[in-house]
Amino acid sequence: MSSTTEIVQASLARRYKAESRFRLYGIVAISISLSFLAFLLISITYKSIPAFYETQVQLTVNLDAEKLGVGASPDIKAIKTANYSGVIKGALREQFPDVKKRKAKKELYSLVSVGAQYQLRDFILEDPSVIGTEQTIWLIADDELNGLVTAVSDVTDIGDTPTRLSEQQRGWINTLQQQDQVKTGFNYTFFSAGDSREPELAGIKAALIGSAWVLLVTFLVSFPVAVAAAIYLEEFAPTNRWTDVIEVNINNLAAVPSIVFGLLGLAVFINFFALPRSAPLIGGIVLSLMTLPTIIISSRAALKAVPPSIREAAQGLGASKVQVVFHHVLPLAMPGILTGTIIGLAQALGETAPLLMIGMVAFIVDIPQSIVDPATALPVQVFLWSDSPERAFVAKTSAAIVVLLGFLVVMNAVAVFLRKRFERRW
Amino acid sequence: MSLNTLFLIILLLSIASYVYARRRAFVNAFGQTDNKRRHSLPAHYGYLLAMWCALPALALLISWKLIEPGIISNMLSSSAPTEVKAAGETAVGLYNNEIFYLADADSISQDLPAHKTAAIQRLQSLRTASKILLTLILSGVIGLSLLLGLRHVNREPRARVIVESFIQVFLVVCASIAILTTIGIVLSVLFESLRFFQQVGFIDFITGTSWSPQTAIRSDQVGSSGSFGAIPLFTGTLLISAIALIVAVPLGLMSAIYLAEYASSRARSTIKPLLEILAGIPTVVYGFFAALTVAPAMRSFGQSIGLSVSSESALAAGVVMGIMIIPFVSSLSDDVITAVPQSMRDASFGLGATQSETIRKVVFPAALPGIVSSVLLAASRAIGETMIVVMAAGLAAKLTANPLEAVTTVTVQIVTLLTGDQEFDSAKTLAAFALGLMLFVTTLLLNVIALYTVRRYREQYE
Numbered sequence: 001m002s003s004t005t006e007i008v009q010a011s012l013a014r015r016y017k018a019e020s021r022f023r024l025y026g027i028v029a030i031s032i033s034l035s036f037l038a039f040l041l042i043s044i045t046y047k048s049i050p051a052f053y054e055t056q057v058q059l060t061v062n063l064d065a066e067k068l069g070v071g072a073s074p075d076i077k078a079i080k081t082a083n084y085s086g087v088i089k090g091a092l093r094e095q096f097p098d099v100k101k102r103k104a105k106k107e108l109y110s111l112v113s114v115g116a117q118y119q120l121r122d123f124i125l126e127d128p129s130v131i132g133t134e135q136t137i138w139l140i141a142d143d144e145l146n147g148l149v150t151a152v153s154d155v156t157d158i159g160d161t162p163t164r165l166s167e168q169q170r171g172w173i174n175t176l177q178q179q180d181q182v183k184t185g186f187n188y189t190f191f192s193a194g195d196s197r198e199p200e201l202a203g204i205k206a207a208l209i210g211s212a213w214v215l216l217v218t219f220l221v222s223f224p225v226a227v228a229a230a231i232y233l234e235e236f237a238p239t240n241r242w243t244d245v246i247e248v249n250i251n252n253l254a255a256v257p258s259i260v261f262g263l264l265g266l267a268v269f270i271n272f273f274a275l276p277r278s279a280p281l282i283g284g285i286v287l288s289l290m291t292l293p294t295i296i297i298s299s300r301a302a303l304k305a306v307p308p309s310i311r312e313a314a315q316g317l318g319a320s321k322v323q324v325v326f327h328h329v330l331p332l333a334m335p336g337i338l339t340g341t342i343i344g345l346a347q348a349l350g351e352t353a354p355l356l357m358i359g360m361v362a363f364i365v366d367i368p369q370s371i372v373d374p375a376t377a378l379p380v381q382v383f384l385w386s387d388s389p390e391r392a393f394v395a396k397t398s399a400a401i402v403v404l405l406g407f408l409v410v411m412n413a414v415a416v417f418l419r420k421r422f423e424r425r426w
Numbered sequence: 427m428s429l430n431t432l433f434l435i436i437l438l439l440s441i442a443s444y445v446y447a448r449r450r451a452f453v454n455a456f457g458q459t460d461n462k463r464r465h466s467l468p469a470h471y472g473y474l475l476a477m478w479c480a481l482p483a484l485a486l487l488i489s490w491k492l493i494e495p496g497i498i499s500n501m502l503s504s505s506a507p508t509e510v511k512a513a514g515e516t517a518v519g520l521y522n523n524e525i526f527y528l529a530d531a532d533s534i535s536q537d538l539p540a541h542k543t544a545a546i547q548r549l550q551s552l553r554t555a556s557k558i559l560l561t562l563i564l565s566g567v568i569g570l571s572l573l574l575g576l577r578h579v580n581r582e583p584r585a586r587v588i589v590e591s592f593i594q595v596f597l598v599v600c601a602s603i604a605i606l607t608t609i610g611i612v613l614s615v616l617f618e619s620l621r622f623f624q625q626v627g628f629i630d631f632i633t634g635t636s637w638s639p640q641t642a643i644r645s646d647q648v649g650s651s652g653s654f655g656a657i658p659l660f661t662g663t664l665l666i667s668a669i670a671l672i673v674a675v676p677l678g679l680m681s682a683i684y685l686a687e688y689a690s691s692r693a694r695s696t697i698k699p700l701l702e703i704l705a706g707i708p709t710v711v712y713g714f715f716a717a718l719t720v721a722p723a724m725r726s727f728g729q730s731i732g733l734s735v736s737s738e739s740a741l742a743a744g745v746v747m748g749i750m751i752i753p754f755v756s757s758l759s760d761d762v763i764t765a766v767p768q769s770m771r772d773a774s775f776g777l778g779a780t781q782s783e784t785i786r787k788v789v790f791p792a793a794l795p796g797i798v799s800s801v802l803l804a805a806s807r808a809i810g811e812t813m814i815v816v817m818a819a820g821l822a823a824k825l826t827a828n829p830l831e832a833v834t835t836v837t838v839q840i841v842t843l844l845t846g847d848q849e850f851d852s853a854k855t856l857a858a859f860a861l862g863l864m865l866f867v868t869t870l871l872l873n874v875i876a877l878y879t880v881r882r883y884r885e886q887y888e
Contacts, residue, residue: 015783019780019781019783025684026683026688029677029680029681030681030701033749034697037703037704040707044715224600225600228600229601231597232594232600232601233601236597246601246605249604251877252608253607256866257811257837257865257869260810260865263614263615263840263859263862267614267859268614273492274495289603289607292604293604296604322590349708350707350710352709352813353837357840359845379708382710383817386713386817394718397714398714401711
């Protein structure tokens with residue numbers, strides 16, 4: 001054997017080892033990335049679980065007119081301003097008659113949410129004839145109680161589960177549980193309420209509606225403009241400097257940081273045009289400027305995929321250039337364009353930074369009714385809640401993220417479905 | 427009439443004019459004796475008349491709504507009480523805002539001074555007057571444009587040409603919005619930045635090492651002189667971006683190489699979309715995750731090996747950001763690696779190289795320009811990323827290279843400066859725009875270089 005072959009033979013084992021090592025690096029890189037993704041999703045879903053439960057406590061309240069501080073036949077205004085928290089506190093004292101000390105009483109009262117008084121008010125407003133009777137009703141419990149009963153099965157033996165509830169409070173909860181006066185069910189409040197300082201009363205409805213308004217504006221602005229721009233660049237634009245400038249611009253805009261769009265919105269729409277702050281109108285316009293490049297680029301790809309024979313056939317039958325595009329090319333490219341639009345809108349739905357700049361970061365309790373009402377958006381709500389000190393808000397934040405991700409998954413699934421179902425390969 | 431009603435009326439009138447002109451085209455062919463010799467389709471005459479009906483009216487409506495608030499508040503300030511006027515422009519503005527707020531409020535409290543009640547009434551009467559005036563002018567404009575439109579449709583047989591050229595103008599305008607956006611961004615950040623640099627020198631801004639944007643509310647306040655040296659922000663941004671790239675480049679690049687060279691097409695078609703999910707998750711989610719899970723975990727790990735890790739360490743924000751930008755590296759790198767011609771690989775195999783040797787010595791150098799630009803794009807993404815650092819990095823501007831300490835970044839400062847209640851003209855708010863300008867210029871440069879490199883690279887092989 002020649003010496004070259006020997007050298008090669010001798011090094012082969014080492015080279016094969018290097019080969020499999022290199023391959024392994026690739027697998028490791030992919031596994032690290034994917035396991036991080038899985039870890040992120042699982043940990044957030046896990047943390048969100050308590051937020052989907054709502055715990056209620058059953059109390060027998062004495063709706064004596066005197067205790068409520070209203071007359072014998074009160075009008076609606078009197079009912080609205082009656083002393084409900086006093087009645088609830090009385091019911092709690094009756095439940096646990098041996099609690100005497102001031103501090104202990106305070107701890108006892110904190111088991112029921114401050115929102116319970118509004119629950120009681122709505123209950124009486126529905127049927128004022130209950131005044132003067134004794135009623136057994138379910139009232140919202142405090143977030144700490146909810147967190148604890150959803151986390152452990154036996155509240156007297158909690159191990160190292162973090163909680164702010166004292167041993168005495170847990171004893172009361174245990175008593176209530178044994179008398180079947182605690183129930184835990186699906187948290188409808190979370191989907192039907194606006195923001196609140198109290199975790200057990202806070203919901204995402206205002207933020208969801210706000211996001212819907214923003215997305216509506218984004219769609220109405222960006223879809224026609226982006227499709228028109230794509231049609232121009234793909235079908236009509238002459239190859240000259242101006243077209244080149246437009247193309248370079250679109251590519252650059254796609255990579256401009258989103259916060260810079262927020263600065264644009266602040267300087268131009270709010271300070272120059274004096275449009276209302278915190279409104280979905282401006283949020284939508286800013287986000288549509290941001291999503292324009294995405295939709296333009298994918299619409300151009302969809303238009304380009306329509307074969308020239310279609311255009312030639314239409315032109316051969318006497319269609320004008322505009323008719324060729326609007327009657328033949330555009331309908332054929334529509335599935336691709338819609339796919340790109342949905343992906344662009346999904347991006348816009350998750351965007352936070354530009355909305356912070358234009359003031360959509362307010363504490364919104366009421367559901368926004370139009371595109372000029374002050375509103376917030378789902379990701380901004382996540383940002384706001386993530387700053388709150390109460391532990392229950394961690395669960396709320398995670399739950400809001402789960403809802404947000406759910407919407408993104410649905411949107412992307414629709415996009416994939418559209419592409420698979422309607423896109424034609426020529 | 428309200429804005430919505432006006433819009434609805436314009437819409438209905440346009441539909442009516444479309445239907446009318448289209449039918450007339452069927453009936454009398456607009457002057458042509460023979461219907462077959464008509465130049466355009468009946469619908470084109472309909473579009474032409476509808477355009478005449480809608481466009482002037484819409485233009486009037488929109489420009490009215492843009493100009494109206496300014497005029498009304500001008501008229502309101504001219505009638506402001508003399509003592510308010512004497513206090514200067516800001517006081518008048520505040521007074522106006524109060525009146526606007528009170529007028530929009532549901533209930534007006536009884537104990538307002540008489541001049542305010544009068545101002546509210548004046549505002550309301552101004553608004554009513556504006557509405558009536560708008561309705562009158564609008565009906566005049568619609569009537570006139572319908573008359574002109576009918577004459578035009580009657581005299582112009584070639585409706586299609588006009589409608590289509592209008593459509594083309596519309597397309598050009600839409601395509602130019604991208605340029606308008608860029609111009610808008612440049613002008614808005616540049617204009618405000620120039621005003622900032624009149625108060626704080628440009629050199630002080632980019633060479634100063636102390637950042638504490640506290641401007642005085644009263645002039646005699648202690649520590650009233652804010653200092654705007656942006657170096658700590660730049661180093662903080664660079665530190666976090668560098669950590670992100672240290673995480674993202676090896677992971678992204680090795681994933682791309684494996685997917686492009688080793689993986690079966692089935693594995694590739696499942697793993698690639700999975701990796702891209704990482705880029706689709708909203709950044710606020712990463713921020714929450716970094717602040718709540720990664721940072722505490724790093725802190726307790728650091729304590730267990732005797733290191734003091736800040737709870738808002740640059741490391742936590744950087745690592746999470748790095749995970750987020752993996753797909754930016756891997757997708758583009760994957761594309762450029764696949765674009766390397768198969769003949770080059772075949773030649774290398776023919777000389778007896780193993781697959782990894784081929785990748786390292788042939789494919790990688792050939793794809794290097796594309797890979798570099800994918801890294802540049804990822805870097806620009808990392809520099810401009812906002813929510814992760816806002817939630818997971820600190821606020822204190824510290825000049826340090828220690829990844830375990832808390833640093834702040836350009837984007838964090840923009841957000842903090844602009845989300846509080848601020849007067850718009852203070853140096854504090856203007857500083858945010860100056861930072862925005864720096865951010866825009868930096869990312870623009872990175873993008874331009876990256877896109878240019880990729881373009882040249884593509885041309886080389888295609």
